[in-house]
Amino acid sequence: MQIRVFDRECEIDDSRIDADAATISERVREYEAGERTTFDLEIEYPDGFTGDVMRAIERVPAGETRTYGEVAAALETAPVAVGQACGRNPIPVVVPCHRIVGADSLTGYAGGLELKRRLLEHEGASIPDEP
Structure with missing residues (x-):
């Protein structure tokens, strides 16, 4: 959708979300309005590494970021593998892969860097400078 x-x-x-489209859309509107920081939806994670990365991402609170390297260290893998898994996240925004940034830059986001920056600004997170 x-x-x-x-x-x-x-x-x-x-x-992958146990909710109807109207509920999902309502939660997104509430997030935009600053009325919620989590979506409180039941999620079916993909099997394997992508699902592991998505679970790690979901634990990053609104207003905070983690680097690809920090997530990689926690999962005992490489930062590039975490970046690739973030790119495969089938439910961005809901599982907030926008909170995962490079050590010194925002770096990629399926919705585009402008949206990633906007989401982080909305949450009050520190945003790395662009190279």
Whole structure:
């Protein structure tokens, strides 16, 4: 399904969320309005490494970031593998891969760096400078 967040379209795989489209959209609107920092939805994680990374990402509180290296260290893997798994996240925004940043820059985001920056600003997170 397509969701609109901060005037940007974002594709999420709603089949991985145990809620109807109206509920998901409502939670996104509440997030945008600052009424919630988590989505409180039951999620079906992919099997394997991508699911492990998504679970780690979901534990990063709103207003905070972690680097790809920090997540990689916690999972005993390489930062590039974490970045690739973030890119495979089928439910961005809901599982907040925007909170995972490079050591000295924002770096990639499926919804585009402008949306990543906007989401982090909305949450009050420190944003690394662009190279």
